[in-house]
Amino acid sequence: MAKELWKGNEVIAEAAIRAGCDCYFGYPITPQSEVPEYMSVHMPKHGRIFVQAESEVAAINMVYGAAACGLRAMTTSSSPGISLMQEGISYIAGSRLPAVIVNCMRGGPGLGTIQPSQADYYQSTRGGGHGDYRTIVLAPSNIQELADFVQEAFDIADYYRNPVMIAVDGMIGQILEPIEWRPVKRRELPPKDWATTGKRGRKTPNLVTSLFMDPEDCDRMNQLMGENLKRIEENETRYEAIGCDDAEIILVAYGTPARIIISVLDELRTQGIKAGLFRPISLWPFPEKPLHDYVAKDNVKLVLDVEMSLGQMIDDVRLAIKGKKPVHFYGRAGGIVPTVEEIIEAAKKALKEAK
Amino acid sequence: MAKELWKGNEVIAEAAIRAGCDCYFGYPITPQSEVPEYMSVHMPKHGRIFVQAESEVAAINMVYGAAACGLRAMTTSSSPGISLMQEGISYIAGSRLPAVIVNCMRGGPGLGTIQPSQADYYQSTRGGGHGDYRTIVLAPSNIQELADFVQEAFDIADYYRNPVMIAVDGMIGQILEPIEWRPVKRRELPPKDWATTGKRGRKTPNLVTSLFMDPEDCDRMNQLMGENLKRIEENETRYEAIGCDDAEIILVAYGTPARIIISVLDELRTQGIKAGLFRPISLWPFPEKPLHDYVAKDNVKLVLDVEMSLGQMIDDVRLAIKGKKPVHFYGRAGGIVPTVEEIIEAAKKALKEAK
């Protein structure tokens, strides 16, 4: 297929439509308002549903209602809006519903700035909501991956009955890049026999709930969810490693910083420094073992974790590396995108300190 | 002073009043509704303010408004309600406001159950809201500590201009125990010259905001906050260690499981097993170094992390231990409180596996 120029935010919307998203509920927020705008035009054209919700709280609960009927439901927002959705996401996870949520992260905390950021890593991977649940988090670093992952996300969500989050820094939503609308692999999906479709002759009604008054039941439900999460950890870990095999320094980054680091690698190698990039694609489940194995090798002196935040993924990096090698950090917060030059300098500084 | 029998939830309220809490805003939720109930009666008696908010979202924003005027403001809730406050907490942190928030955790996710739980550890310590911020999290494990910590919390919040969370599992809110209203140490506090009190002759008006449109400003603000957080990490780490000096197994737990483990230790020692308890009191900042140092000693074979969740603090335990010793886990979720017997069995099983 021919390449076409697409803007990140519109790709999110179009990819969802191509994946059979039945309904979209959202509330405008920069830098992702093009998503509801695109949806408002195109969902009705496909006979699908678009509702501009009165708030992010309402949006995520509309997603709940539609998802509980067995439909493919989606919402998108940016950091403050995602914070408001935390109770709803916890309900969706607790009721074992599939849903797709996109967070175009901007600088926080609070109102912050509308510039891109990655400071919602904790919130995304640890569940900013209450209780023992996890959202599967995929972090594309270019528009092509964005197109692919959003499409896949609906299948993954249905497959595991668990919400899937696509986490991009706001910049990815704004970039215009050529992409190809290529088919993504489709999974065989379990029937949604739990959905509230109207009883329609079924003997017992379906009830979608996260309420388990008896703590024994609630524990059981949690353990069941825990097993599901383990299954996800086993099967859905994704990453990309570039130049890690002979690297003396491995840079770990996702999203925009990861693609910036591709330029960094070239530059460092020209300067005679063997640098590699380890890019987690699934932030949860985090590719713990592959990262560990790369870093454990003798050629690696140290790791430099690069984030558009004060350091959040670094917990997972450290957990993976288990103290085997020093982990350095370079991060910019509040909407600043680190430059190639800054990262090169940070890498050299780390190497110097390591000597 | 004489001991008095107090119920956990009422201690939260009374301690706040004694600490000079100027205003309380809250929304009822089991298992902590006695807090707003107590406040509704006693705050007006002290000429202070009680408002039953229309929701947790409103409550945390009322706290914001009052705190930004320089007052001691507080709210309390339980898991789903705390999820709804995440945006507001991020705003409070981003605007560098002091505030005290109590979470009486119940079983989740979603509506879950009203029974006690510790499944909001991630949310509390990693900031369930967006952006780079942290709440200071204190986890009392009996009513006396609850009384002390709630009082101290107001000073700590003012001192660092950062929200402080008291995280208790719902059971601690319900227990009736003898306590003493003993004076807590008071800090010298910086003047609140940033507060919006009305301009009153000041040359420039005060503006409390978390908005920093220019990402350079926003980054600067974040770095500043980051330094503040470092200061907190250096000064505010708390823990208790019982029998860790000669332990072959160290159990790590906080809150109710920690006190249950006191019974476990006795029992294990009678059975000839040297067990110790490491109890983080500040969940953030986590007592990483002390735990590391205890565990690193030769006598320790392994660590058993015990939580009323599927395992959340275990990340911090692992980060502290850096792979030096095996970390086992025992947890019950969804409102189940683990019994002495279960924990003993888990400890023995872990020891057996280690051999």
Place this chain on the structure above:
Amino acid sequence: MAYIYKRSEGLRDIPMHYCPGCHHGIVHKLVAEVLEEMDLLDEVIGVCPVGCAVFAGDYFNCDFQEAAHGRAPAVATGIKRTHPNQPVFTYQGDGDLASIGAGEIVHAAMRGEKFTTVFINNGIYGMTGGQMAPTTLIGMKASTCQDGRSAEQAGMPMRMSEMLATLDGCVYAERVCVIDIPNLNKAKRAIKKAFEYQMAGKGFTFIEVLSTCPTNWGMTPLKANQFLKEKMAAYYQLGVVKDTAQEVK
């Protein structure tokens, strides 16, 4: 041998947890009967609140979803928009609907979402043990206003039907109660009309049922009924508040 009265097919054969004399049980029955009579049980999707009626989904013999506290109207919007031909209803208490969920109900009404809301106004937070609701009467005691609600501290009680009736999307709002058989019959007719309007695609329909909470009012069920009649109905006037088909009274 014929039944003159037996439990509606709309309810499952499960004992309810409601307190003695609580009106939740009565209103459940009325809704179930209407659904059965209109032959909607196989089609309808209900949404229960967080509140004492949190278990409604266990009791009704139809598909149900449990919404987060106050969000039933948003959940129902998600359902109804994607199932425009199936009946959908929310069943909500006054804490749920008028307090934390005020934004959601107002917007569902504004958008004219074509579902029915059954609103149990018992002037109190039942499930959590009797705190003040936005609908608690002035002077009425609750655990967060132990000397009785005062207007100065907490404002005047909210009349949700009247407020929602200002929105064009709300096509029908009626306030009823179930303290005696005539009122109970009226309540049932109102609920039926709401579902009829819904199925005809008219817009948002709202039935406010003044109800008792004997437990948290600290009264016997019969005393509670009397209080409802004398005090509550005096502030919250019974009757049709809005009926676009029939012209407002």
Place this chain on the structure above:
Amino acid sequence: MAYIYKRSEGLRDIPMHYCPGCHHGIVHKLVAEVLEEMDLLDEVIGVCPVGCAVFAGDYFNCDFQEAAHGRAPAVATGIKRTHPNQPVFTYQGDGDLASIGAGEIVHAAMRGEKFTTVFINNGIYGMTGGQMAPTTLIGMKASTCQDGRSAEQAGMPMRMSEMLATLDGCVYAERVCVIDIPNLNKAKRAIKKAFEYQMAGKGFTFIEVLSTCPTNWGMTPLKANQFLKEKMAAYYQLGVVKDTAQEVK
């Protein structure tokens, strides 16, 4: 040498970021002038919204807080309850107040919180680039209703003043605009009255200012004024909606 008109002391000497002809700037001036005239600048605490007026706190010459989107009424409650003798106001757009913040404004009005809300109804989300607001007129185009708002899809536009006026705690609600000098003068008088009522402790006061957003309406400022006069004011009637001191008109 005397000034016939100069910038109010209530505003700081900082250029505003608003688009050419945007009414936010005009309403800022009116509020500032009223505060100056009533000698409240040293006492007042303002709360700005998330919306184009997010920068109001930089422009006004008085203490200000920046609230989360829609939560200004809750923030103002936190301020006013603890500072009952100081003037407090929120300044909010229609996305902020009528959409995400509907619950908070309704409850502040219900409780009769003694602060003033200046509500900028421009029928659109200005700051985020022109999405539909709950107040967008039927047929009016916005980026999330590019063929114009339809009642079927999005409901009829909300009349916030009328809705809030149903609540007893709201003692004064007036709808004004600033498209010409007579209306501008009326708007200023309304704002002043609201602050006077507030200082007299009467209750919640609400000034709805029909406003233009030339940028997102895609019109010149003058065309936008005309649209406001002809279309907007036809649906949103100008004038006093409620005035408990003066009896409702």
Place this chain on the structure above:
Amino acid sequence: MMIKLISAGFGGQGALAIGKNLVEAGMREGLEVTWTPSYGPEMRGGTANCSVVLSEKRIGSPVFSSPTDLIALNLPSLNKFAGKVKPGGNIFINSSTVSEKVERSDVNVYYVPCGEIADKVGNPKAVNMVMLGAYIGVSEAVKVETVETIIREMFAGAKEKYIPANIAAFQSGIDFVKQYE
């Protein structure tokens, strides 16, 4: 001494108050005490219980799986907890509403017709006071006088007139279990 008591009954029967009185008395006598309630989902008519620990040394767990003592004011409570009582422990049954018998032979069972006794002293509401008396009569967990002082303080002031009837109910409970000696 280390008492682990579960006191259980219908909401409103006063099972929780029995526990509260015990820990209040224990505290006054210098014991370490904790009281932990547990409610079902129902507001009324459900079953409520509390776990009480009275101990001479620092209390670890405030909850436990096997009580040393059980007070069961209604049948569901008896069914739920009777099997969990430690061998050698005590079970107190309100035989006015519970007609079932305990089948275990490794525990001491006391059938106290609390309703009838309360009626007899003219204080039908004081079912739980009777049971409290019975429990203390057997267990001697705290001193009788301490409890009496607490009762007196509880009804101090306007409700003073209720003191004699409550003390009478309490005393009758103590008296009733003397037969088991």
Place this chain on the structure above:
Amino acid sequence: MMIKLISAGFGGQGALAIGKNLVEAGMREGLEVTWTPSYGPEMRGGTANCSVVLSEKRIGSPVFSSPTDLIALNLPSLNKFAGKVKPGGNIFINSSTVSEKVERSDVNVYYVPCGEIADKVGNPKAVNMVMLGAYIGVSEAVKVETVETIIREMFAGAKEKYIPANIAAFQSGIDFVKQYE
């Protein structure tokens, strides 16, 4: 080839569209391309700019601190970015609205009176088309024909009548910079 261009101006002047046309053309010619916008807080009247990368190999960073080329349609943009252009790079200034001169001598500066040129071809709105022409005339980043095809497609259908005027503006830009050769 690796072009890193910043195109900047007042919102509405078309600085972002210049970048979009370039990446569209680049893509059609088989180049790797990215276009990243950056807005100020103002909705209108503020300054907007975009970062464009055109490259023969995989693009890493879509943003950069030192552009190889700068298009400045207004003064604030020139002030903000002129100092950051790589030595040897190109700066294109809309001299119709910017009267300032660039003081650096290590870059090539092109003063293009876009307003006047656009007026002259009878298409006063096509300021950005003139600048696009000027930029391509100098940089030869993409082929003239590719851009012309894109312009034709852009105005296909009802707006067809605008094609000649836009192509004329574009062509005048190319012609204007010939003097710098």
Place this chain on the structure above:
Amino acid sequence: MIRLTFDTERCKACELCAAVCPKHILALNADLVNLKGYHPMGCIDMASCIACASCAKMCPDSVITIEKI
């Protein structure tokens, strides 16, 4: 003939049925206590029942079934 059946284990003794019975023939049975701890409702004069079904309609717990036999 009319048969009134009470599902006594479900009765919560709220007396709402008794209050709406036009014949005043419903009363709690002080001699019984159900598993929930209530004295359940019963009919003290079946013969007078007019089968108006008011009691059954009103009962929140669907305790009462009425049949014509």
Place this chain on the structure above:
Amino acid sequence: MIRLTFDTERCKACELCAAVCPKHILALNADLVNLKGYHPMGCIDMASCIACASCAKMCPDSVITIEKI
């Protein structure tokens, strides 16, 4: 005498002032462009000004100051 001062750098050329001037003496100055890129507003006939202040009151950006000198 009346002095009208325009803070031209702040003018955004919205023309709201001109629209309310009863004397129709305000117009954009096509010869000037301010730093924001607008042709700023100016008075084309000072002598006719009646100092009604309508323009100044209306200006959203407080561009206009009016003095009696």
